[in-house]
Amino acid sequence: MSDPFRRSARIDAVELSEILKISELADALKREGRDVITLGTGEPDFSTPPHVIHAAHQAALAGETTYTLTAGTLELRRAIAAACQRENGYTPETAEIIVCTGAKQVLYNAFAATLDPGDEVLIVAPYWTSYPDIVTVCDGKPVVMPTSAETGFRITPEQLRDAIGPNTRWLLLNSPSNPSGAVYSAADLEALAEVLRDAPHVGIMVDEIYQHISYVPFRSFRAIASDLADRTLIVNGVSKSYAMTGWRIGWGIGPKRLTAAMLAVQSQITSGASSVAQAAAVAALDGDQQLLAERSDDFRERRDMLAAALNATGVLDCPSADGAFYLFPGCARAFGKVTAGGRRIESDADFCTALLEEEGVALVPGRAFGTPGYVRLSYAYSRASLTEAATRIARFCANLK
Numbered sequence: 001m002s003d004p005f006r007r008s009a010r011i012d013a014v015e016l017s018e019i020l021k022i023s024e025l026a027d028a029l030k031r032e033g034r035d036v037i038t039l040g041t042g043e044p045d046f047s048t049p050p051h052v053i054h055a056a057h058q059a060a061l062a063g064e065t066t067y068t069l070t071a072g073t074l075e076l077r078r079a080i081a082a083a084c085q086r087e088n089g090y091t092p093e094t095a096e097i098i099v100c101t102g103a104k105q106v107l108y109n110a111f112a113a114t115l116d117p118g119d120e121v122l123i124v125a126p127y128w129t130s131y132p133d134i135v136t137v138c139d140g141k142p143v144v145m146p147t148s149a150e151t152g153f154r155i156t157p158e159q160l161r162d163a164i165g166p167n168t169r170w171l172l173l174n175s176p177s178n179p180s181g182a183v184y185s186a187a188d189l190e191a192l193a194e195v196l197r198d199a200p201h202v203g204i205m206v207d208e209i210y211q212h213i214s215y216v217p218f219r220s221f222r223a224i225a226s227d228l229a230d231r232t233l234i235v236n237g238v239s240k241s242y243a244m245t246g247w248r249i250g251w252g253i254g255p256k257r258l259t260a261a262m263l264a265v266q267s268q269i270t271s272g273a274s275s276v277a278q279a280a281a282v283a284a285l286d287g288d289q290q291l292l293a294e295r296s297d298d299f300r301e302r303r304d305m306l307a308a309a310l311n312a313t314g315v316l317d318c319p320s321a322d323g324a325f326y327l328f329p330g331c332a333r334a335f336g337k338v339t340a341g342g343r344r345i346e347s348d349a350d351f352c353t354a355l356l357e358e359e360g361v362a363l364v365p366g367r368a369f370g371t372p373g374y375v376r377l378s379y380a381y382s383r384a385s386l387t388e389a390a391t392r393i394a395r396f397c398a399n400l401k
C-alpha cells in the first residue's frame with residue numbers, strides 16, 4: 001500500500017543539506033564528550049542591539065500584537081525606503097516593497113510567483129546552499145554557472161551571455177557572497193547589466209543581505225542599473241547587518257507587478273511577518289547606524305587573522321574575501337595525502353570529515369555550495385575559538401603525508 005506520507009516529487013528532489021550532515025556528525029562527537037569547534041554556521045555572533053529589543057518590547061506593550069498588512073507595516077516599508085535612499089541612492093515606493101519572514105521567504109515568494117516547470121534560473125557557484133533547492137521546490141530548473149578563485153568567484157559578462165537561453169527566467173546574483181565573500185564592483189555590475197539589457201526576458205534577482213558586511217565599497221545593482229529596475233528584485237533584510245537572524249525579517253524591492261504576485265503567494269502561506277519583529281526592524285533601520293561600521297571592522301580583523309593562519313598551513317590556499325563573514329579556501333593540495341589518523345583525502349568532503357574526526361573542527365565542504373575542492377569557514381566566532389581552530393587546522397595539515 002502506498003504511504004500517504006510519501007514525499008512529493010517536488011520535495012524528494014531536494015537533497016539533505018551537506019551542512020546538516022556535518023553538523024549532525026559534530027553533534028554526535030559533542031555527545032561523546034569531544035571538544036568540537038564549529039565554524040559552520042552563517043550567523044553573526046553579535047547580539048541584537050538593545051535599542052532594537054527595547055522597541056520590540058514597547059510595541060508588544062502598546063498592543064502591536066495583531067496581524068499586520070500582508071506586505072508589511074507602512075512604518076517598516078517607509079523605513080526601508082529611507083534606508084535605501086540613505087545607503088543606495090534610490091527611493092522605492094512602498095508598493096514596490098514586500099516584507100517577508102526572513103530574506104529566504106523573499107526568494108521563495110518570487111520563484112513561486114513566477115516559475116513554471118522547465119523555467120531556468122541561473123545561479124552562480126559557489127552559491128548559498130538554499131538557492132538551487134528553493135528553485136527546485138518552486139518547479140524551476142537551477143542552471144549553475146561555475147566560478148573559481150581565478151575570477152574572484154565572480155561570473156564574467158561573457159559567461160553570462162553564454163548561459164542565457166530561451167528558457168532563462170531569472171539570473172540570481174549574491175553580492176557580497178555567501179560562501180565566497182566575493183563583492184561585485186560598480187564596474188562588474190555595469191558590465192553584467194550591459195549583457196542583461198540584451199536579454200529582456202530575464203529577471204534579475206540580487207541578494208544584497210550582506211550589504212553592510214563589505215570591506216570594499218558596496219554598490220547596489222538597482223542603483224547601478226536603474227534602467228533595469230522594471231525587472232530587478234533586490235533582496236535584503238536585517239538578519240546579518242543588525243544580528244537579527246531569529247527575528248525573521250527580510251524584504252524584496254521590485255516592480256509592483258512582481259511584488260503583487262509575491263504578495264499573493266505570501267498571503268496563502270504566512271500572511272504578514274511578525275508584528276513585533278517588524279517594529280524591531282524599524283528601530284534597527286531608523287536608529288544609530290554607527291554599529292554597522294564597527295561590527296564590519298571587527299569582522300575584517302577576524303578575517304585577516306584567520307586567512308593568514310590558513311595560508312600559513314601551506315595546504316589551504318585562501319584568497320581574501322571582500323565581504324560577508326566567510327572564507328573559502330581551496331583544499332586540493334591535501335588530495336592524495338594521508339592524515340595522522342590514516343585517512344586518505346581525495347575530496348573536500350574527506351578533508352572536512354577527517355578534520356572533524358581527528359581535530360574536532362567542523363567546516364563545510366565546498367561541494368555543498370556547488371564548488372568541490374574548497375571548504376567554507378565562517379569567522380563569525382570569538383577570537384579565542386578562531387585561534388584554537390587555526391591551531392588545530394595547522395596541526396592537521398602539518399601531519400598530512
Ligand code: PMP
Nearest residue numbers: 042102103104128178237239250
Ligand atoms: N541569502 C543569503 C546569501 C544568506 O546567507 C542567508 C542566510 N544564511 C539568507 C539569504 C537568508 O536570510 P534570512 O535569515 O533573513 O532568511
